[in-house]
Amino acid sequence: AQSVTQLGSHVSVSEGALVLLRCNYSSSVPPYLFWYVQYPNQGLQLLLKYTSAATLVKGINGFEAEFKKSETSFHLTKPSAHMSDAAEYFCAVNRAGGTSYGKLTFGQGTILTVHP
Amino acid sequence: SQTIHQWPATLVQPVGSPLSLECTVEGTSNPNLYWYRQAAGRGLQLLFYSVGIGQISSEVPQNLSASRPQDRQFILSSKKLLLSDSGFYLCAWRVTGTGFGYTFGSGTRLTVV
Numbered sequence: 001a002q003s004v005t006q007l008g009s010h011v012s013v014s015e016g017a018l019v020l021l022r023c024n025y026s027s028s029v030p031p032y033l034f035w036y037v038q039y040p041n042q043g044l045q046l047l048l049k050y051t052s053a054a055t056l057v058k059g060i061n062g063f064e065a066e067f068k069k070s071e072t073s074f075h076l077t078k079p080s081a082h083m084s085d086a087a088e089y090f091c092a093v094n095r096a097g098g099t100s101y102g103k104l105t106f107g108q109g110t111i112l113t114v115h116p
Numbered sequence: 117s118q119t120i121h122q123w124p125a126t127l128v129q130p131v132g133s134p135l136s137l138e139c140t141v142e143g144t145s146n147p148n149l150y151w152y153r154q155a156a157g158r159g160l161q162l163l164f165y166s167v168g169i170g171q172i173s174s175e176v177p178q179n180l181s182a183s184r185p186q187d188r189q190f191i192l193s194s195k196k197l198l199l200s201d202s203g204f205y206l207c208a209w210r211v212t213g214t215g216f217g218y219t220f221g222s223g224t225r226l227t228v229v
Contacts, residue, residue: 034217043122043206043220044160090160092217102148102210103175104218108159 002027002093006107014115019063019078021110023091026072033074034092034104035065044090050074061085086114118143122207122221129228135180135194137224139207142188147209149190150218151182154204166190202228 007022025031032051036044048059055067061084065076074091088111092104122139129135141147151163162175164182172182179198183191190207204225208218 036217036220041204041223041225043222044208044218045220046217049217094217102216102218103150103162103165105162106160 002031002105004091004093004105004107006089006091006110008110009108010111010113012113012115013081015083016080019076019081019085019112021076021089021091021112023065023074023076023107024072025074025091025093027093032094033065033067034094035059035063035074035076036090036092036106037061038088038090038109040087047076047089081112081114083114083116086112088112118219120207120209120219120221122224124224125222126225127227129197129226131199131228132196135192135197135201135226137192137205137207137226139190139192139221140188141190141209144209145187147188149184150208150210151190151192152206152208154206154223155202160206164192197228199228202226 003026005024013019034049035047037047038044047063048057050057050067058064063078065074067074088109090109091107094104119142148167150165152160153163154160164174166172166184169184169187180194204223206223207221210216210218
């Protein structure tokens with residue numbers, strides 16, 4: 001079984017400040033990990049993904065995430081927040097290989113608020 | 117290019133009425149297809165997935181059903197809606213094979229009144 005825990009349902013930062021959204025996963029086999037962003041009343045957009053290549057993954061809009069196996073973490077960061085980053089962010093895990101049929105397990109989401 | 121279409125965007129339906137939400141994918145063949153529901157503050161819950169025409173797997177018991185009459189068409193239905201069916205419904209597809217994320221549709225906001 002696999003699961004994802006996002007620490008903090010709400011994160012608030014000032015414009016220009018560091019963004020850190022936390023994600024810890026549980027998986028009995030090597031995982032593939034994803035971060036998605038959702039703007040109000042829209043579908044989810046893929047920010048970045050980890051698929052067992054480089055542990056530091058760079059995504060769109062200046063975001064990046066680091067896979068740390070020893071900590072079972074995949075935290076999302078951005079050095080300088082922009083007002084347009086305000087949205088809800090979801091971490092997700094998919095079991096590598098096997099017969100999972102590509103099913104992703106999502107975390108509960110973290111709402112990011114950016115203050116001027 | 118590959119695109120996914122989901123409609124309608126919003127829907128207000130009375131309790132006990134039927135439901136039909138449609139999702140179609142263009143530019144790919146034999147995709148894996150998924151229906152998720154997003155309730156306020158509860159993340160995304162996988163409802164159904166399909167790996168081929170006529171092949172539907174249900175993840176949770178519920179008042180809904182799904183069908184895949186064509187390779188790139190995925191339909192979510194209900195015979196009689198409940199208040200608890202309200203939520204934001206998302207269709208998604210992915211290429212076959214591991215390591216690929218989903219591409220999501222724009223979602224349908226369903227309010228059952």
